[in-house]
Amino acid sequence: MTVYFTSDTHFGHGGARGRFRRPFDSTDEMDAAMEANWNAAVAPGDEVWHLGDFALHMKPDAMAALLGRLNGTKHLIAGNNDGPPTLALPGWASVGHYAELTLDGIDLVMCHYAFRTWNGMHRKALNLHGHSHGQLKPQPRQIDVGVDVWNFRPVTLADLIVPRPRRKKAPEGDALL
Numbered sequence: 001m002t003v004y005f006t007s008d009t010h011f012g013h014g015g016a017r018g019r020f021r022r023p024f025d026s027t028d029e030m031d032a033a034m035e036a037n038w039n040a041a042v043a044p045g046d047e048v049w050h051l052g053d054f055a056l057h058m059k060p061d062a063m064a065a066l067l068g069r070l071n072g073t074k075h076l077i078a079g080n081n082d083g084p085p086t087l088a089l090p091g092w093a094s095v096g097h098y099a100e101l102t103l104d105g106i107d108l109v110m111c112h113y114a115f116r117t118w119n120g121m122h123r124k125a126l127n128l129h130g131h132s133h134g135q136l137k138p139q140p141r142q143i144d145v146g147v148d149v150w151n152f153r154p155v156t157l158a159d160l161i162v163p164r165p166r167r168k169k170a171p172e173g174d175a176l177l
Helices: 014-019 027-041 060-069 157-161
Strands: 003-006 047-050 073-077 092-096 099-103 106-110 126-129 142-144
Touching: 003 157, 014 027, 027 060, 106 157, 126 157
Parallel strands: 003 047, 047 073, 073 092, 106 126, 126 142
Antiparallel strands: 099 106
8 A cells, every 4th residue: 555645636526626726627637637647547445645735626526436536545634714614524534634644753743834943853753745736936845746846747755855956056147157
């Protein structure tokens, strides 16, 4: 079993395409791409932690059908756009506003929102969050797991902890690399 993380799918939310500059021509195309990406990455026996903002402007039966088509055992950490119908979907293995998990010896503190401080941060615990759609300046041990950051798919802890190249400061007068 592999554990995956994701956030801010905003299934059914046409406004997400423009607001977050998503490269899709329609909401249906966006939803289909994210569903395909999810199921290409996640096997039925895997586990997925969705850190909020699952879907907007969808009827409960359509959300339930979509959730049922997505592979894996799914946990929801509620986001600001997850109303009572989303929280009540029968496809969630658990629903909460906050969770802590130790995976591969790494302590994870999960919430829809990025924290300024969190449990275990001085013992190298990671804060996994969504909500910001890649717009927050990265902080040490704090990772945005949202689809806008990770090519519209769930990601593993191994994906999240691979060092990413830092932007180098360019010489005076040159653009940033």
